[in-house]
Amino acid sequence: MTYITITTWEISDGTDYDVAMxxxxxxxxPALKELGATRVSxxxxxxxxxxxxxxxxxxATRDAAERAIEAVRKKIHTEDFSRMTGEMKGEVVAEG
Structure with missing residues (x-):
């Protein structure tokens, strides 16, 4: 069954949003897709x-990618000038 993660992020003060993006x-x-994600928005x-x-x-695909995702998250603050502020995840139980 399809599995979704939703993470929330905040860029550092003074950082241009478009540059960070x-x-x-x-x-x-692209790295998430290489790890098996089917779509990233x-x-x-x-x-x-x-x-x-x-x-x-x-x-199972998301769980297999967990170690690589955690390693990247540790770099994001210094490389992308942003920090993760939250995470939600779970199986899709209904679609329309």
Missing amino acids: QNIRDKRM VVRTSDRTSAAITEWPDA
């Missing part, structure tokens, strides 16, 4: 915040 588009999104939620919605074919 360039690294996300060029590096982070980033939604701008305010001047400095975003939500990343990542779709996985199943929980």
Whole structure:
């Protein structure tokens, strides 16, 4: 069953949002797809915040990618000038 992760992010004060997003588009999104994600979307939620919605074919695929994802998250603050502020995840139980 499809599995979704939703992470929320905030860029550092004084960082241009578009500059911060360039690294996300060029590096982070393709890396998630290489780890098995079927779709990655980033939604701008305010001047400095975003939500990343990542779709996985199943929980096992996401779990297998966990170690690589955690390693990248440790680098994001210094490389992308952002920090993760929250995470939600679970199986899709209804779609429309």
